[in-house]
């Protein structure tokens with residue numbers, strides 16, 4: 001009987017390299033070629049980085065190969081110190097900076113004044129309103145005028161991403177959206193990070209496979225969905241923050257099916 005990826009998720013980064021070094025090299029080379037193709041088709045393409053593992057694979061591929069793709073991250077004002085520290089870590093490691101985008105201070109202050117600093121625990125609408133102010137609106141501003149953006153989303157990350165394509169038109173922000181890691185597994189990501197010596201967020205080693213704002217993210221236990229630690233007080237089918245509002249599938253992806261498709 002096949003096991004769903006969500007059932008088999010590791011709470012901490014996998015320790016064993018699941019595939020041969022040659023396969024890992026080929027997978028990474030394909031990624032680099034794909035990013036070059038995207039940059040050639042969209043000279044203004046940008047990578048929106050969460051500073052988590054998947055986005056560090058993309059950041060390394062872009063910076064180490066001098067691919068002309070701008071990288072930015074959203075500092076929501078509620079990130080963990082470890083996550084914020086990745087901004088300086090990246091600059092020190094690659095000698096290149098990523099752009100930091102922040103929310104409108106007046107909008108944040110109004111939300112906090114009207115609802116309190118942690119109102120996102122009280123209801124899904126209040127949680128989504130906070131994400132709208134701290135994430136969605138700043139992202140919309142960062143993407144304005146661009147023809148395409150890149151994300152580190154993978155199908156196996158959550159039930160909401162089970163049918164994610166590698167390229168799609170983003171109806172929310174009105175531009176092309178590329179998900180070049182769509183078929184990568186968690187093992188693929190960590191095998192590449194370790195082989196290439198890519199710096200990673202220390203929270204990954206403490207049970208955080210998915211990292212968001214500090215008050216809305218917790219470590220997961222072995223066997224939990226990779227995004228179970230995100231907004232853990234909500235049902236799994238509402239766990240998107242508005243950055244990827246097109247993710248509506250609730251179809252789990254099996255390990256067996258995924259291995260065949262990505263092999």
Ligand code: SF4
Nearest residue numbers: 120130131134213216
């Ligand atoms: S993840 Fe939490 S703190 Fe961050 S923007 Fe969304 S609701 Fe607000």
